[in-house]
Amino acid sequence: MKLIVGLGNPGKRYRSTWHNVGFAVVDALCAREGCRLRRSLRFRARLARAVMGGADVLFVQPQTYMNNSGRAVAAIARYRRVPVTDLVVVMDDADLPLGRVRIRGRGGHGGHKGLGSVIEHVGSDVFARVRVGIGRGADTSSLYEHVLRPVRGAEREALDAMVARAADAVQHLLQHGLDAAMNAFNG
Numbered sequence: 001m002k003l004i005v006g007l008g009n010p011g012k013r014y015r016s017t018w019h020n021v022g023f024a025v026v027d028a029l030c031a032r033e034g035c036r037l038r039r040s041l042r043f044r045a046r047l048a049r050a051v052m053g054g055a056d057v058l059f060v061q062p063q064t065y066m067n068n069s070g071r072a073v074a075a076i077a078r079y080r081r082v083p084v085t086d087l088v089v090v091m092d093d094a095d096l097p098l099g100r101v102r103i104r105g106r107g108g109h110g111g112h113k114g115l116g117s118v119i120e121h122v123g124s125d126v127f128a129r130v131r132v133g134i135g136r137g138a139d140t141s142s143l144y145e146h147v148l149r150p151v152r153g154a155e156r157e158a159l160d161a162m163v164a165r166a167a168d169a170v171q172h173l174l175q176h177g178l179d180a181a182m183n184a185f186n187g
Contacts (some may be wrong), residue, residue: 001056002169004029005073007091007114010063016160018134019066020145021092021163022114025132026059028167031089043079045072053174058082066114070121077122087127088173089118090166094143096133099162101169103182104129128178132166 006026014020030037033050037059040047046061058080062072077087091114097103106126109116117126136146151159165185173181 001058001080001082001086002052002174003058003060003073003077003080003087005060005062005069005087005089005118007066007069007089007118008061009055009066010061014148016150017148018151018159019092019184020163021132021134021159021166022090023061024163025090025130025166025170026061028163029170032058032167032171033057035059039063043072044078047076052069053171053172057174066117068117069114070117070119073118074121074123083164084122084124084127087118087122088130089115090130090132090170091115091128092134092147093131094134094136094147096131098133098135099158099165100133101162101166102131102133103169103173103178104131105178105182109176128173129171130166132162169170 006022008023
């Protein structure tokens, strides 16, 4: 089984913010696969199962808020006996230009607190991550304001396009492996 985890914050207030790109990618993948996320009180997450790229997949949206995402991810991985190498984390990255997708197979958190929480709680950084560029935003005074600012107007088209591209990247990763996905999407 593969765990495809989208990072974000729960609730309507955060639904259409840049920081919830990971949730949006998981939503897009669920729509493509015809499955529906359901709330799990046990794991403090929304979950959906599917078969994708020949693999049994569990889609996960932690409901623990971004900075504590690792608690839910680690609990699900332990319960399902999923090795950390079968984990794929999708999240926003302010250090990448808007719309750029970058796939990595390991590494640090780069200041992303949600990713840092996952690394801490699963006890390893050897898992795939799909980073989706949101830029730093020219019209805001702080990174905090940018990532939690709602996406508006013309930005919505850019967001929709990058979510679709990131969903393509996850599917490619599952079907063809990490190296092939990195070659196809990191250019």
